Amino acid sequence: MTAIKLALRNLIGAGLRTWLSVIVLAFILILIIWQYAIIDGWDKMAIRDMIAWEIGGGQIWTEGYDPYDPFTLEDSHRALPQSFIDDIEKGNMAPILITQASIYPEGRIMSILLKGIDPSQQVSELPTGKLLEEYDAIPAIIGRAMARDSKLNIGDYTTVRWRDVDGTFDATELVIADIFKSDVPAVDNGQMWISIDNLREMTQMPGEATLIVTDQDYTWTGEESGWVLKDYDFLLKDMREMIRLKKVGGSVFYIILMLLAMLAIFDTQVLSIFRRQKEIGTYMAMGMTRGQVVKLFTVEGAMHSILAVILGAIPGIPLLYYLARVGYSMPAGSDSMGLPIAETIYPAYSVGLILSVMILVIITTTIVSFLPSRKISRMKPTEAIKGKLQ
Amino acid sequence: MNNSHIVITEGLVKHYPIGGGYFTALDGIDLQFGTGEFAGVVGPSGSGKTTLLNIIGSLDSPSEGKAVILDQSVGELSQKQAAHLRKKYLGFIFQTYNLLPVYTVFENVEFPLLLLNMSVSDRRKAVLDALEWVGLNDKIKSRPAQLSGGECQRVAIARAMVKKPRLVLADEPTANLDAANSHHILQTMEKLNKDLDTTFIFATHDDKVIKYLKRKITLEDGKVIKDEIT
Incomplete structure (x- = not known):
C-alpha cells in the first residue's frame, strides 16, 4: 500500500514526463480495444449474415x-x-x-x-x-x-x-x-x-x-441416406479461421504500437534510475530495503498503465461509444476479399475484451518496469546517496 | 555492554579494494557514544569520517572489528534488519540535503512516517510538530526547488527528527550553507538534542560546527588521534 501511495505521489510529482507516457499508453489502449472490437464486430456480423443469407440453421x-x-x-x-x-x-x-x-x-x-x-x-x-x-x-x-x-x-x-x-x-x-x-x-x-x-x-x-x-x-434425425448434415461448426469453420488469421495479422500492428509504448516506459525507467540514484540512496537511508525500492520503481512504472486506463476512460468511453454507433466504413473493394464484410462494421465491445486488453497492458508495463528496476538491488546505498554512478 | 552507550565500536576496520590491493579507510576505531551526546568526528578529507558514519548508520559494514548500534551488531545484520534499524531508530542529514524533489515540504518530512505505517492523523501532527521545531510551518506546500539552501537543510533536519530517532547522523550538514544559515541550523539541532535527548553525531571539518560540539573526535588516516570533551 505504501509503495502504491509513494509511487502515485512520485508519478504525479514528475508532471509532464508522466503524463506524456500515460497519454501515449491511453491512446494505444483505446486503439487496441477498438481494433479488437472491430474484428469481433466483423466476426459477429459475418456469422449473423451467413446465417441469414446462406446457411440458415x-x-x-x-x-x-x-x-x-x-x-x-x-x-x-x-x-x-x-x-x-x-x-x-x-x-x-x-x-x-x-x-x-x-x-x-x-x-x-x-x-x-x-x-x-x-x-x-x-x-x-x-x-x-x-x-x-x-x-x-x-x-x-x-x-x-x-x-x-x-x-x-x-x-x-x-x-x-x-x-x-x-x-x-x-x-x-x-x-x-x-x-x-x-x-x-x-x-x-x-x-x-x-x-x-x-x-x-x-x-x-x-x-x-x-x-x-x-x-x-430443424432437428436432423440422420435417417436419410445419401444426405449429410453440415452444422455451424463445419459451415462457419473457414470463415472463423480467416477472421482469426486477420486478428493475428492485425495484432502485428498493435504489437508494434505496444513495443513503442513499452520502449518509452523502459526508457523512462532506465533514465529514472540513472537520474534518481541520490533519491534511491535516500530511500535506503530512511529505512527502505533494496527490495522495497525495486518494488516502488516497478509500481511507479506499472502505474503508468493504471493511470492510462483511468485517463483513457475519459475520452475513450464516449469515443468508443460514438464509434460503436457510427461504425467503421470498410474501404471500397473489401467485398472482393471472399469474406462476408459489411460496408460498415460496428465494433462489438465486451467486458472480456476490455478487461483482457487492460490486463495485457498492465502486465506488460509491469514487466517492462521491473527489468531496469532490478539494477537497484545491486546498488550500494553509500554510493547512491552521493549520486555516484554505479 | 554499557546500556547508556547507544553506539560502540571496537577495533573497527574498513578496507576498500583498490586495484590489486586495498585502501584502509578506518583502522581500529574504538569509540562509545552515549544517549544525548552532541558529538562530532572531525578531520581532513579522506580521514574516514563519512565511512565511520556510514557504518554507524548501518549503510555499510565493517571489514573487521565490531560496530554495535542500539545493541545490534552492524556486521551481523541482514539487509532487511539494517533497513529496519535505520527506519526505526536512525535519522540522517546529508550535505546536499537529499530532499525528494517532487514532494512538498510536508510530504518530504512525512516520508519516514509512511514507512512506519503511522495513521494519517498521527503523521500530520508529527510532521507539523517537526516543521515547527525548524520554523518552517509556513512552507509546507513548497517544493525543495522553491526553498533556499538553509530552508532545505531545515526540512532535512525535520525529516530526520520527525520520527524522534535515538540517533541522528549528520554528514557535513553545513557544507553548502553560509554562516548565518549554518548557525541557525546548528542552534536548531542543539535545541532538539536538549529537548528530545537525541544523540547527534556529525562528520565535519567546518569550524562553525566544531564550535557547537560537546565532544570532538579527531580522525586522521582512519585512526582516532584525539577524543576530547569541549
Whole structure:
C-alpha cells in the first residue's frame, strides 16, 4: 500500500514526463480495444449474415458435394426424400440445385454457378419472391458484386448455357428481375439464382436438389441416406479461421504500437534510475530495503498503465461509444476479399475484451518496469546517496 | 555492554579494494557514544569520517572489528534488519540535503512516517510538530526547488527528527550553507538534542560546527588521534 501511495505521489510529482507516457499508453489502449472490437464486430456480423443469407440453421448436402470442387457438381444431386419434401412444404427447409453454366453479357463469356431455389422459401433472406414475377424470359436475381462484375442491371437479358443431366448443352434467355445487396459473397460472387423448378426442368433433374438449407428449428434425425448434415461448426469453420488469421495479422500492428509504448516506459525507467540514484540512496537511508525500492520503481512504472486506463476512460468511453454507433466504413473493394464484410462494421465491445486488453497492458508495463528496476538491488546505498554512478 | 552507550565500536576496520590491493579507510576505531551526546568526528578529507558514519548508520559494514548500534551488531545484520534499524531508530542529514524533489515540504518530512505505517492523523501532527521545531510551518506546500539552501537543510533536519530517532547522523550538514544559515541550523539541532535527548553525531571539518560540539573526535588516516570533551 505504501509503495502504491509513494509511487502515485512520485508519478504525479514528475508532471509532464508522466503524463506524456500515460497519454501515449491511453491512446494505444483505446486503439487496441477498438481494433479488437472491430474484428469481433466483423466476426459477429459475418456469422449473423451467413446465417441469414446462406446457411440458415444448418445445411444438408448430398454426399460427395464439395463447394470448392466444381467437378463434384455433376454427381451432387439427388431426389428429395419424402420427409424433406414435407418440411419444405411447411417452409422449414429450402432446397437448392446447383449447376455450372455460362452467361454472355455484352458478348463476353462468363462462367457462373446457376442456382435454383424455391421462390417461396422463407429460410434465406434472398429476395426469391421476385422469381415469381412474370417475364418473357426466365427471371433471375443476382447480387451486387455479380451485377458489377457482369455489368448486368435490372431488366437486362442475357443468354445462359448449361448442360443437362445427360451432358447435353442447351441455352435460353434470362432476365434480371432483381439485384440484391448482401454482404455474403457465397450467395453473390459469380452466381445467378433462378426458380428451382426452372432449373430442374432445364437440367432434367425433376424433384432433385444439391443441398438443403434448414431453418433454426430443424432437428436432423440422420435417417436419410445419401444426405449429410453440415452444422455451424463445419459451415462457419473457414470463415472463423480467416477472421482469426486477420486478428493475428492485425495484432502485428498493435504489437508494434505496444513495443513503442513499452520502449518509452523502459526508457523512462532506465533514465529514472540513472537520474534518481541520490533519491534511491535516500530511500535506503530512511529505512527502505533494496527490495522495497525495486518494488516502488516497478509500481511507479506499472502505474503508468493504471493511470492510462483511468485517463483513457475519459475520452475513450464516449469515443468508443460514438464509434460503436457510427461504425467503421470498410474501404471500397473489401467485398472482393471472399469474406462476408459489411460496408460498415460496428465494433462489438465486451467486458472480456476490455478487461483482457487492460490486463495485457498492465502486465506488460509491469514487466517492462521491473527489468531496469532490478539494477537497484545491486546498488550500494553509500554510493547512491552521493549520486555516484554505479 | 554499557546500556547508556547507544553506539560502540571496537577495533573497527574498513578496507576498500583498490586495484590489486586495498585502501584502509578506518583502522581500529574504538569509540562509545552515549544517549544525548552532541558529538562530532572531525578531520581532513579522506580521514574516514563519512565511512565511520556510514557504518554507524548501518549503510555499510565493517571489514573487521565490531560496530554495535542500539545493541545490534552492524556486521551481523541482514539487509532487511539494517533497513529496519535505520527506519526505526536512525535519522540522517546529508550535505546536499537529499530532499525528494517532487514532494512538498510536508510530504518530504512525512516520508519516514509512511514507512512506519503511522495513521494519517498521527503523521500530520508529527510532521507539523517537526516543521515547527525548524520554523518552517509556513512552507509546507513548497517544493525543495522553491526553498533556499538553509530552508532545505531545515526540512532535512525535520525529516530526520520527525520520527524522534535515538540517533541522528549528520554528514557535513553545513557544507553548502553560509554562516548565518549554518548557525541557525546548528542552534536548531542543539535545541532538539536538549529537548528530545537525541544523540547527534556529525562528520565535519567546518569550524562553525566544531564550535557547537560537546565532544570532538579527531580522525586522521582512519585512526582516532584525539577524543576530547569541549
